[in-house]
Amino acid sequence: MVKKVGVAILGLGVVGGGTYKTLVEHHDFYLKTQKVDITVQLVLDLSKERMDELGVPQECRATSIEEVLANPQVDIVVETIGGIGAAKNFVQAALREGKTVVTSNKELICKYSHELEDMAKRKGCGLYYEASCVGGVPIIRTLLDGLQANRIEKMMGIVNGTTNYILTKMSNGGANYEETLKEAQRLGFAEFDPTNDVEGFDSTYKLSILSSMAFHTKVPYMNIFREGITGLSGEDIAYGKEMGYTLKLLAIGKQSEKGIEARVHPTFIPSSHPLAGVNDSFNAVYLTGDTVEDIMLYGRGAGALPTASAVVSDVIHAATHSDIKYSTFKNKETAERGVKFVADFSSAYYLRLSVEDRAGALAKISGIFAKYGISLVEVVQKGKTNDKEEPKVLLIIITHQTTERAVNHAVAKINETELATVDALIRVEK
Amino acid sequence: MVKKVGVAILGLGVVGGGTYKTLVEHHDFYLKTQKVDITVQLVLDLSKERMDELGVPQECRATSIEEVLANPQVDIVVETIGGIGAAKNFVQAALREGKTVVTSNKELICKYSHELEDMAKRKGCGLYYEASCVGGVPIIRTLLDGLQANRIEKMMGIVNGTTNYILTKMSNGGANYEETLKEAQRLGFAEFDPTNDVEGFDSTYKLSILSSMAFHTKVPYMNIFREGITGLSGEDIAYGKEMGYTLKLLAIGKQSEKGIEARVHPTFIPSSHPLAGVNDSFNAVYLTGDTVEDIMLYGRGAGALPTASAVVSDVIHAATHSDIKYSTFKNKETAERGVKFVADFSSAYYLRLSVEDRAGALAKISGIFAKYGISLVEVVQKGKTNDKEEPKVLLIIITHQTTERAVNHAVAKINETELATVDALIRVEK
Numbered sequence: 001m002v003k004k005v006g007v008a009i010l011g012l013g014v015v016g017g018g019t020y021k022t023l024v025e026h027h028d029f030y031l032k033t034q035k036v037d038i039t040v041q042l043v044l045d046l047s048k049e050r051m052d053e054l055g056v057p058q059e060c061r062a063t064s065i066e067e068v069l070a071n072p073q074v075d076i077v078v079e080t081i082g083g084i085g086a087a088k089n090f091v092q093a094a095l096r097e098g099k100t101v102v103t104s105n106k107e108l109i110c111k112y113s114h115e116l117e118d119m120a121k122r123k124g125c126g127l128y129y130e131a132s133c134v135g136g137v138p139i140i141r142t143l144l145d146g147l148q149a150n151r152i153e154k155m156m157g158i159v160n161g162t163t164n165y166i167l168t169k170m171s172n173g174g175a176n177y178e179e180t181l182k183e184a185q186r187l188g189f190a191e192f193d194p195t196n197d198v199e200g201f202d203s204t205y206k207l208s209i210l211s212s213m214a215f216h217t218k219v220p221y222m223n224i225f226r227e228g229i230t231g232l233s234g235e236d237i238a239y240g241k242e243m244g245y246t247l248k249l250l251a252i253g254k255q256s257e258k259g260i261e262a263r264v265h266p267t268f269i270p271s272s273h274p275l276a277g278v279n280d281s282f283n284a285v286y287l288t289g290d291t292v293e294d295i296m297l298y299g300r301g302a303g304a305l306p307t308a309s310a311v312v313s314d315v316i317h318a319a320t321h322s323d324i325k326y327s328t329f330k331n332k333e334t335a336e337r338g339v340k341f342v343a344d345f346s347s348a349y350y351l352r353l354s355v356e357d358r359a360g361a362l363a364k365i366s367g368i369f370a371k372y373g374i375s376l377v378e379v380v381q382k383g384k385t386n387d388k389e390e391p392k393v394l395l396i397i398i399t400h401q402t403t404e405r406a407v408n409h410a411v412a413k414i415n416e417t418e419l420a421t422v423d424a425l426i427r428v429e430k
Numbered sequence: 431m432v433k434k435v436g437v438a439i440l441g442l443g444v445v446g447g448g449t450y451k452t453l454v455e456h457h458d459f460y461l462k463t464q465k466v467d468i469t470v471q472l473v474l475d476l477s478k479e480r481m482d483e484l485g486v487p488q489e490c491r492a493t494s495i496e497e498v499l500a501n502p503q504v505d506i507v508v509e510t511i512g513g514i515g516a517a518k519n520f521v522q523a524a525l526r527e528g529k530t531v532v533t534s535n536k537e538l539i540c541k542y543s544h545e546l547e548d549m550a551k552r553k554g555c556g557l558y559y560e561a562s563c564v565g566g567v568p569i570i571r572t573l574l575d576g577l578q579a580n581r582i583e584k585m586m587g588i589v590n591g592t593t594n595y596i597l598t599k600m601s602n603g604g605a606n607y608e609e610t611l612k613e614a615q616r617l618g619f620a621e622f623d624p625t626n627d628v629e630g631f632d633s634t635y636k637l638s639i640l641s642s643m644a645f646h647t648k649v650p651y652m653n654i655f656r657e658g659i660t661g662l663s664g665e666d667i668a669y670g671k672e673m674g675y676t677l678k679l680l681a682i683g684k685q686s687e688k689g690i691e692a693r694v695h696p697t698f699i700p701s702s703h704p705l706a707g708v709n710d711s712f713n714a715v716y717l718t719g720d721t722v723e724d725i726m727l728y729g730r731g732a733g734a735l736p737t738a739s740a741v742v743s744d745v746i747h748a749a750t751h752s753d754i755k756y757s758t759f760k761n762k763e764t765a766e767r768g769v770k771f772v773a774d775f776s777s778a779y780y781l782r783l784s785v786e787d788r789a790g791a792l793a794k795i796s797g798i799f800a801k802y803g804i805s806l807v808e809v810v811q812k813g814k815t816n817d818k819e820e821p822k823v824l825l826i827i828i829t830h831q832t833t834e835r836a837v838n839h840a841v842a843k844i845n846e847t848e849l850a851t852v853d854a855l856i857r858v859e860k
Contacts, residue, residue, distance in 0.1 A: 020722050026581075026721075029581060030579075032646075033646045038803060050766030056584055135721035136721070136723065136725060138512075138575075138576030138577065141572070141575060142571070142572065145567065145571060145575070145743070145747060146560075146576075148463070148570065148746050148747075149460075149742035149743045149746060152830075153454075175528050190813060216462075216463045274707060274728060289566075289739065290735075291566070291738055292566035292735070292739035292740075293566065293729070293736050294730065295566060295727075295728065296726075296728040296729065297727055297728075298704060298726040298727075301723065301726035303723070306723050307722045309577065309719065309722035310722075311579075312721070313575070313576055313579045315579075316578050316579060317578075
């Protein structure tokens, strides 16, 4: 019993093109292994060149969204345009027509999943977005239908390939941020305007989607603490390495009795941690559940084919399941009330200070940490700064677990002393 | 709309006990997050003590399988007995009654999945076995419903915790196999009779199940090449380490135009490979698909709660899906004919030889390798053997990719020369 399913693809960029190729080349394979006959009925893209390049037949080239939605052969609409302009309008229009939507659009899902899921539910169609997070890694399906026996307590993810590529190069070569970014741009690992990646926005969207699923409640991206990698110095990466830490841009979500904590920032993790070995443009998500304990999913977080793998897996899932089971927030009503977000989170900290080479300076600084209840794990003197007239002592401090507020207070107080300045602050996770 | 589901658990061992605890403790959590009211109706176990220990209420204690199957409140039967004696009879009886079965039994599924799936299909009930492979890691669901867009080309798994624990200790401490096994037994990481684990049978069962799913055709365990870890020496692990390799017991499956290749044996992999960092009793599966490229799933391969996570996820899946979608071999008819299994597989090899300290010996040996078309990547002399009367030269050789047959011929020929003996042979994967 073979099921026939027609697909339309909106947007033939990297992911859309990969999806088109994958569906066309695997047609017979899916027929055989999944008993489903999936054909691309229509493709919508402004670029004729791109259509030619991919060999899209003339009869499959749509000229408007209306043409796509009016076609009764189109059961599933794949949206791979990105952003929240046309993409949002098209997805809403498709759902209104009762077409199932598969999208790779993290910003759209992060910002509008609630209303889109409501629309899908009303119309009895599906809304799938595995490809919106961590490329080919089926992390969303795993959270929904693989780890559902668990209360997820903690999630730590390397969910952005561009920044992981830059940090890996900085860790290996000691080059600085600006140089490494330029190299990444030359090689196509970073965009011309890299803000979305390097400032952590992209990771924030993904953390919002994933932690919402993991914690069974909406985690709005506005509630996520965010710090990018633009301020990092190769110096700190090297010092951390010597002390057994690797620097990664982590998306961290935690749920406890205190509430939900969600944050994206450069983080030192022990170099023996499985996430420390996730290099270059690879991504990974490390989860801790109350039943499964620790688990990690690792793979390509981006790229035409890996992301197409997620899009097409959603298409096959939608085509072979009559159940619509992708509504994330079964407990939406309860969830939207009374969820507490922890702003003053706990962490350990790495700090780099330049300190006047004067008797009593260290005692003064230690005193300030003590005053704010911060105890220190390690204090290492790293020689003198390059400042010729008045060389200063370079000090690396690693603290025990404390709070963001306490550290910020201590840093402000230290800077006030005029004995020392805090030149770098990096959070540390164990 | 809450669905009510009754569960019976057969066998309260490690996994059965973990499953009981997980279901009882998470009852309200599943009600809230999954909208399903799962209650343990009956438990069947010979040990009254174990029932007491877990606090199973009197009215939930069954005394026979007939009692369990006759109970109309029991929708799902969880089998956590293991082996193919009572477990097989009970699972068959449950399916005959039209009860959905969730099992953690790898031997049963490996050997009888075909007939059990046929029974389930005839009766319109489900057969689920996520917990049979790699404990809490949802590898089966991922293969069925996460990577289905892919032709899986290669699978490499560390799927047995006992052997990975032993090999990790041997790699770190340099202790020999016998000592390490004893320590593992003392700590509960190895059974009193460890044959099933250390000889690779357990890995073979799991590889049979996983590669059957990955390659969409039955891969019978009899077709899997198997070599255990009992013959390994700490010496080779140390030499390999120096040369940049880590030793793991890998379950390897490959599919290409030549056919399917499935094998379980100790394997050197580059120490930079993500699998090389999978230590102690952790497990992982590394997959290569034609679309997703490389992906790895990592987690606890055994233990009461991690395995219960898989059992309970199956229970929830069965309870919340009306689709019965667990039949592995949609293309069974085609699959059972014409599948070719590659016996003479290709690999690179690590060889340790003791060679007479005589002119021309190395030339002779090199000549034998050349005769069988085997080219060498590295030849390293490691000093002399301890043999006082007639010390021999210790030689480590790493070959390029060649075939099992060629290497076996070459080894036999070298041993015939009386100039040298091959004392260790370990396959190498890149």
